[in-house]
Amino acid sequence: MKENTILEMKNIHKRFPGVKALQGVDFSLNKGEIHALMGENGAGKSTLIKVLTGVYEKNEGEIYVNGIEKPAVIRSPQEAQALGISTVYQEITLCQNLSVAENMFIGRLNHNNGRSWKKMNEAADKILKNLGIPARATQQLSTCSIAIQQMVAIARAVDMDCKVLILDEPTSSLDEGEVEKLFTLMRDLKKRGVGIIFVTHFLEQVYEVCDKITVLRDGKLVGEYEIKDLPRVQLVSKMLGKELDDVSEIKDSSLAYKGTDTDVPVYEAKGLTGTTGIKPFDFEIKKGEVNGFTGLLGSGRSECVRAIFGADRTVGGTVKIDGKETKINRPIDAMKHGIAYLPEDRKGDGIVGDLSVRDNIILALQVKKGFFKPFTKAEANKFADEYIKLLNIKTASADTPIKSLSGGNQQKVILGRWLLTHPEYLILDEPTRGIDVGTKIEIQKLVLKLASEGMSITFISSETDEMLRTCSRLIVMRDGKVVGELKDDELTQNMIMSTIAGGEA
Amino acid sequence: MKLRKMTFNKQLLIPLIALLALAIFNLLADPSFYKITLGYNSAGNPVLSGYLITILDYGSELAILAIGMTLVTAATGGQDISVGAAIAIAGSVILRVLCGTETSPAHMKAPVIVAFLIAVVVAMLFGAFNGTLVSVFNIPPMVATLILYTAGRSIAAWINNNQLPIVNEKSFHVYGGFIPGIPIPTPFFIAVICAGLTALMLKFTTLGLYTQAVGINEKSSRLNGINPTFIKFLTFVILGVCVAVAALIKVSRLSTINYSVIAKDIEMDAILAVALGGNALSGGKFNMPASILGAYVIQFLTTTLYKCNVSSAALSAYKAVVVIVLVVLSAPTVKDKLSKFWNKVKPATSKEKEAA
Secondary structure, eight states: OOTTEEEEEEEEEEEETTEEEEEEEEEEEETTOEEEEEOOTTSSHHHHHHHHTTSSOOSEEEEEETTOSSOOOOOSHHHHHHTTEEEEOSSOOSOTTSBHHHHHHTTOOOTTTSSOHHHHHHHHHHHHHHHTOOOOTTSBGGGSOHHHHHHHHHHHHHHTTOSEEEEESTTTTOOHHHHHHHHHHHHHHHHTTOEEEEEOSOHHHHHHHOSEEEEEETTEEEEEEEGGGOOHHHHHHHHHTSOTHHHHHHHHTOOOOOOOTTSOOSEEEEEEEESSSOOOEEEEEOTTOEEEEEOSTTSSHHHHHHHHHTSSOEEEEEEEETTEEEOOOSHHHHHHTTEEEEOSOIIIIIOOTTSBHHHHHHHHHHHHHOTTOOOOHHHHHHHHHHHHHHTTOOOSOTTSBGGGSOHHHHHHHHHHHHHHTOOSEEEEESTTTTOOHHHHHHHHHHHHHHHHTTOEEEEEOSOHHHHHHHOSEEEEEETTEEEEEEEGGGOSHHHHHHHHHGGGO | OHHHHHHHHHHHHHHHHHHHHHHHHHHHHOGGGGOOEEEEOTTSOEEEESHHHHHHHHHHHHHHHHHHHHHHHHHHSSOOOOHHHHHHHHHHHHHHHHHTTOSSOSSOSSOHHHHHHHHHHHHHHHHHHHHHHHHTSOOOHHHHHHHHHHHHHHHHHHHTTTOOOOOOOGGGGGGTSBOTTOOSBHHHHHHHHHHHHHHHHHHHSSHHHHHHHHHHOHHHHHHTTOOHHHHHHHHHHHHHHHHHHHHHHHHHHHSSOOTTTTTTTHHHHHHHHHHHTTOOTTOSOOOHHHHHHHHHHHHHHHHHHHHTTOOTTTHHHHHHHHHHHHHHHHSHHHHHHHHHHHHHHHHHHHHHHHHO
16 A cells, blocks of 8 residues: 555445446545546446445455555444545535534534534634635525535535545536535645545546546446546546447437428417516427527526426416417326426436336326326336336336436436327426436437437536537526527527626626 | 235235234243134124134224225325224214114114215215315324314214214124124124225225325426325325224224224224334335234234233233334334345355255
8 A cells, every 4th residue: 555545445346136236346545636436327436435435335345544554344434434534425415404513513512612502603614714615604504505515514524534535426416606616625625635536427527626537337447547648538438338439429410400480389388487486488399399498507497397397386378289278287287288397306306216117117107197097017017128128227127116226227217207108398307417428428319319200309408518419499598587599500608608698798 | 026026025024923923922821812612692693702803803993994094104104193083983973873863762763874974974074184284284194183183082972962872773783793694703804895995996096106106205296297185185085984984893893982982092003003014104115915914913912912911001001012123123224234134144045055
């Protein structure tokens, strides 16, 4: 073990019933290093992290921490924490209804911070100031933005004297400004000698802040690379295990939509007024068209599609489907009209965690079919098998509870659920968030394929290049208002940016 | 398919193991527990008697309640604690219809079926009351049903002007007693019918899928077109029907009613049955056969305790022990440890097989 190394994992094996999740993976981390852990969904990133933090027990292999010769025993997150290994998860695991200071010291009050509220708040404020986190100790956590909450979680970890900080997809719900703040904090911690393991799907961010990259694929180690030795294209091909024709191909074959202005829109809304803080908006989509809502996080793009689907209550405006005026008050109304909606919050709004993959796939079609007409077991199995195969869903069986699948595969199940209803109009809100490059491309390709077969699709993504690749028309939102519409030649990164920035620039 | 069968069996295992433990205990303590005698009742009809028959008899009303309680638990992640009080109301309604305003009429004033159907409607209405509080006003089930739990028995007394009407016709005994010529208690047959109807309901409607989906993720269910409010409401109404059936059995046994005692604490046994069936009391997935089996196991326990001369006042203390064991066993940490242990044992056995 080299002097500078604070963490070394050697030949880690982890087996689940029927799956070899990790096969002889090595990983090492130096002091003051930001080390990206990359790989597709199911590559074994999460499993490796969970082995390291004691959530899972490894079957084979050794972990050395802090240069100690003896292998460390990590059987629980507490033991990991005692060794200075802390994790900040994608989903905030703090208590929303407590104050920032309480969250930082919860479970570890001592003489320095536990004697009085005043002392605790002072201690918290000191740490926050030290790390440059713009939050007050007495503030209730729920009043902080997600980014600040994440920083509070990091501050907590840092104060617990953590030497290895694991950031699991910390940026996926942050906007660009917030990401930058987080990066500043990460660089600061790096200077203090903390080793950071950064798990993310955003390639840009890896190149912005990381020093090294370890790539996993199918539970095996592909390699460890210095960031300067591994250009982006190569990284992607290492993650996918194939050359990058696919990626470039999709770029070329974009925008297949050749509709005419005379077509009757599949869906048309005039002055649709929601109750979730968006201004009344007009919207239409034609057969075989792919369009999208873009804008910064919180600009109201999700709220718009939720209003279209009837997920949130609407209070005004007219809706026409195939030219006929109609009312959509609840999701079932939209479903009956052939509209499908893949929600942004996969865990909260999408999956039904304890139910099997099969039940999750048939759910929407079953509801559409009716309460008194349940599918037989044979029918349900047929549907499930069909879509597991079609979308290449990696699951032990159709009986597996969906919550035990990886994020990308969960997303595919939800996508399968809606494709099974054979919608005429499909709304995809962040279908590629938090999933790997390979699946992302699969989904983008699928979108274009479905559109060429006549399905109308509204596509929302935080990644503008993804939208540029798939959409032929973009509706730009700012502060709950539609501020522009881009098509044809206007579909460029620059145009989107300047439209979003608008007159405020 | 294989896997599905395995999980099915696994959940039934919990009540089965409990049953086995009780059975062995009784066998060791006093084998006469299993004695069943054929005798004749006062009307000269053959009847079986013995502890096992008692279990079959009283376990059946519990099983019927467990059906409704399982659905409520699955959809709302909470329990209805007003079941006993609601039985008092439904029972009171049955007697009110059968006896009219007299306290001890020579003949029934209406056919039993009419009285029963009216009781069903009333019990469904009270179920709807609970259901509305829970589904529309989002009050936690235990809190919402606390209202009826408190007020129910007074309402029951009020229905009959605080009188205790008595039904004198022998034919009314059939529902809680024996059908002439058949030595097995009628409640068992009623429970079988209820279980059969439930099986049909779960097979020919999507109620099972919907209740589980709503119990697991209400937001997601709504976005898939399910109306969670209605589903939760519906489960309480179905429990109402179960309550009316149990009430008929209860008042038929006594031919009268005691407002403060009838079906006292039965909700706890029904909830316990759901838990013993391995169903999470926090809602979501459920296994109906396991709940029903759980009900009989609970009754087995109660009867065993009575046999051991435990006074009815002390009964709850003993049952509490069962609750502790159940709750501890179903706690995630223990489950985790058990499954780890199981995984360690299992590969060993499979290796042994290979070696052999």
